Amino acid sequence: MARGSHDAQRSTHARQALLMAARLSLARRLEAFESCRHELVALSYRMLGDLGRAEDMVQEAWPRWQAHEGDVASSRAFLVTVVTRLCLSELGSARARREETRPDRLPEPVDLDEGGITRVERLEQVSMAFLVALQRLTPAERAVLLLHDVFDFEHQEIAERLGNSAVACRKLLERARRSLATERRMLSASxxxxxxxxxxxxxxxxxxxxxxxxxxxxxxxxxxxxxxxxxxxxxxxxxxxxxxxxxxxxxxxxxxxxxxxxxxxxxxxxxxxxxxxxxxxxxxxxxxxxxxxxxxxxxxxxxxxxxxxxxxxxxxxxxxxxxxxxxxxxxxx
Structure with a gap:
């Protein structure tokens, strides 16, 4: 009887330890997610040109991060990958395609403080001229340009995240940079x-x-x-x-x-x-x-x-x- 009681007590302690570990893991994941939130919103906003939809993409990334099993080398890289893929999926929707092809469409103008993206280091990367130029790129070109030139990912890393080859990503980047070349003069004014x-x-x-x-x-x-x-x-x-x-x-x-x-x-x-x-x-x-x-x-x-x-x-x-x-x-x- 005493042994059974001892086994039950050990089982309770084990369950409590597992629950504590799960809570600690969730807290760490939440902390990692929140530390990247501003950056993720800024990425989504530049991809979509709409802050509300950008925030939705970031929120959709949370359950994927929460449910991911196993360790990741970099929580930032993992979350950037998830958000980029969500944005590409959103841009492929019928509604987004209709909006993207409207010749008078402009990105949503936002106060960066209110939009929660004040931590962007280079303001020209969220300027209206830059966002309008991004809209003229294909979704894939947009993603490769942002991941490489803004988030400093290497071509092989981008290829793995987008399910493409490094050679294809290089070509997408070259095309994107050529398209933006004429807009560069509008990104450096004081x-x-x-x-x-x-x-x-x-x-x-x-x-x-x-x-x-x-x-x-x-x-x-x-x-x-x-x-x-x-x-x-x-x-x-x-x-x-x-x-x-x-x-x-x-x-x-x-x-x-x-x-x-x-x-x-x-x-x-x-x-x-x-x-x-x-x-x-x-x-x-x-x-x-x-x-x-x-x-x-x-x-x-x-x-x-x-x-x-x-x-x-x-x-x-x-x-x-x-x-x-x-x-x-x-x-x-």
Whole structure:
């Protein structure tokens, strides 16, 4: 009887030890997951261009990490692999393919603090110009470029994670870099240059200064207005369904649009994707966000975000000493 009681006690102690070990293992896995969360969200956001979907991908990675049996050499490498594969699967869905092929689609503009990706070391890697350039790549090119150039994985490591050969990954990287080569000039402008050109652009637009807008734009500048899948209409004007190219054409569109918004919408200074930006408000609701890509002292790209479903992470107003509101809040005489 005493022996049976002793065996039962040992069995209880064994179960308790196993339970304690399992809890410790889960705590360690949770700690490893949380330490990588910001990096994983930043990866997913750059892959998908949508912060909400990016967060979903990271959440989907947790049960896979939790259920994985055995040790891994690097929790970071394991989680990056899982999230990358989830993003590739998401990009292969019918819904994502429809969105990706829409010519006026822009990545979601976000305040990096609010989006939880402030730990990104190089802000140009989440700039709007960089994200737009990434959208033009195939999902596989996008993944290889990010894993190699941002996350510092070697070609063989990438090949193993994507189920491809190292030679194929090298070719994907080469193609991706060639596609991004022309955009590099827009990834190195200083914050001061962004501030100066944003202020000058809005001052000229609000002042009905057509020539002033033209002179700020590069000759081959491009304007993209994203009003969402259904488009947006305001004061009889609809957002452009396709990009508009050329300084003169863009300036004419900007001046025509400004005539309907000066004195009607309120403008605030924000920092979106790490860069100075303007957010327009209709009462208490965000109406649109304006982000510029600049290089060589000129505005190279004008991104006008008017998809109301993707204007929820604009963050707080910041003081960039641009005084944007003084130009936009008063009607023209």
């Amino acid at each position: 914050q001061e240059e962004h501030r100066r050109l944003l202020a000058a652009f809005l001052r000229a637009a609000s002042g009905n200064d057509l020539q002033g807008v033209v002179e700020l734009l590069a000759e081959d500048a491009v304007l993209v207005t994203d009003g969402g899948a259904e488009g947006r209409r305001f004061a009889g004007q609809r957002n452009l369904s396709r990009p508009l190219q050329g300084a003169a054409r863009i300036a004419a569109f900007v001046i025509a649009t400004a005539r309907h918004t000066v004195g009607v919408l309120r403008v605030e200074e924000h920092r979106l994707n790490g860069q100075p930006a303007a957010v327009f408000w209709d009462g208490a609701r965000p109406f649109a966000a304006l982000v510029l890509a600049v290089g060589d002292g000129k505005v190279q790209r004008v991104y006008f975000h008017a998809d109301l479903h993707r204007l929820s992470r604009l963050g707080r107003q910041v003081d960039l000493d641009l005084n944007l509101s003084r130009w936009w809040s008063s009607s023209r005489e």
